[in-house]
Amino acid sequence: MTNILFSPVRLGDVTLSNRIAMAPMTRNRSPGAVPNDLNALYYGQRGTAGLVITEGTTPDAGGRGYIDIPGLYDAAQVAGWRKVTDAVHAKGGKIFAQLMHTGRISHPDFLDGGTPVAPSAVAAKGDIFTKTGPKPMPVPRALDAAEIPAVIATFGRAATLAVEAGFDGVEIHGANGYLPSQFLSTNANLRADEWGGSVENRARFLLGAVAAASAAIGAGRVGLRVSPGSAFNDIADSDPEATLTHIATALRGQGLAYLHLVGGAYDFDAAGIARRIFDGPLILNGGYDAARAEADLAAGRADVIAFGSSFLANPDLPERLRTGVALNTPDPKTFYGGDAAGYTDYPTLREAGVAAA
Ligand SMILES: Cc1cc2nc3c(=O)[nH]c(=O)nc-3n(C[C@H](O)[C@H](O)[C@H](O)COP(=O)(O)O)c2cc1C
Structure with missing residues (x-):
């Protein structure tokens, strides 16, 4: 059944x-924001992914x-990530770093007492987990227009460091209510300058981050993730279809590695719109099993x-999808933090003694 899933594909330069x-x-x-040996083991275990x-x-x-959470802005982090990229490459996989500026989804506890930045001084509803327990999301500081180019430039610098650390490319995190997605939104971005209002203005930050990374390492090593219509992290967009159409149109002809859609949140055919307009590779995500994956690939x-x-x-997920055997069940209790339990100890087929392996 699974045929196309196991065929090679080119994403930009990769x-x-x-x-x-x-x-x-x-x-x-990753305590201290530096990737460590346990992180390298975890990613290496999953290096049979394309x-x-x-x-x-x-x-x-x-x-x-x-x-x-790890960073990519200093030498110790580059050295830590090198262990991770080596571990994945040793298994034959390629690896992109997802660059995530959390913007207002933060807290002074994470910023040495500083105030998180955002397009506008609008707090996200809800709590954020800190080392001393859940705390209400703070009211962020609205970035001055004059500061914004420097924030965009950090995506270019991080992309350069990513390549230094052995990454094959970077993915700009434009999804799920973090800083670029805050700019895209119509509830977290209330700006009246060139960074807010029209869809062209709201997309300027995100497209700027993509351009900065592309200028640093080449567009063929840069992907973009977006989540049209998602309400995650208290985000709203009054017209997600128009937003996606604008982004996909703006990215045409750039030679980007890929566009990556987080699915499920919209009541319009986001994947179809992206496919029709964007001329590069498309990655879809959200609730896939082998059969649905194969069907969507087969349908183009x-x-x-x-x-x-x-x-x-399932560290050996590709092998399990290929052989059609049962999957281990994820344990949400160990998703966010902890040690090797629920991280590097999920068994492979071989470890579980399954004969099909
Ligand atoms: C533990 C966990 C952490 C996640 N962290 C991120 C993240 O850092 N960046 C991101 O873009 N999405 C993140 N997501 C969302 C996933 O990338 C994915 O969109 C989601 O799990 C749906 O895909 P699935 O149905 O195959 O699990 C996370 C999901 C989970 C379960």
Whole structure:
């Protein structure tokens, strides 16, 4: 049944050995924001993916949020990531770093007492988990127009460091309510200058981040993830179809590695719109199993399918999809933080003694 999934595909400058991507997943296991040996073991275990996309990784100290997530803005982090990229490459996989500036989804606890930045001084509803427990999301500081180019430039610098660390490319995290997605939105972005209002203005930050990374390492090594219509992290967009149409149109002809859609949140055919307008490779994600992945690839709706929680719980997911055996069940209790339990101890088929392996 699974045929296309296991065929190679080219994403910009990078050729994958199969069409299975590991979706980006925050795991909160990099104390000091530096990737470590346990992180390298975890990613290496999953290196039979055609493409591994890392957890959200901070491109700049001003963009920190969440507990013990890794960064990509200093030499220690580059050295830590080198262990990770080597481990994935040793298995034949390619690996992109997901660059995530959390913007208002942060807290002074993560910023040495500083105030998180955002397009506008609008707090996200809800709490954020800090080392001393859940705390209400703070009211962020609205970025001055004059500061914004420097924040955009951090995506270019992080992309350069990513290549230095052995990454095959970077994915700009434009999804799920973090800084670029805050700019895109119509509830977190209330600006009246060239960074807010019209869809062209709201998309300027995101497209600027893509352009900065492309200028640094080449567009063929840069992907973009968006989540049209998602309400995650208290985000709203009054016309997600128009937003996606604008982004896909703006990215035409750039030679980007890929566009990656987080599915499920919209009541319009986001994948179809992206496919029709965007002229580069498309990655789809959200609730996929082998049969649905194969069907969407066969129908030409996507070039690559990303698997999240199923990859988290199955280090040998490609082999399991190929052989059709049962999958381990992910344990949400160990998703965000902790040690090797629920991280590097999910068994492979071989370890579980399954004969099909
Ligand atoms: C533990 C966990 C952490 C996640 N962290 C991120 C992240 O850092 N960046 C991101 O873009 N999406 C993140 N996601 C969303 C996944 O990439 C994916 O979109 C979601 O799990 C749906 O795919 P699935 O149905 O295959 O699991 C996370 C999901 C999980 C389960």
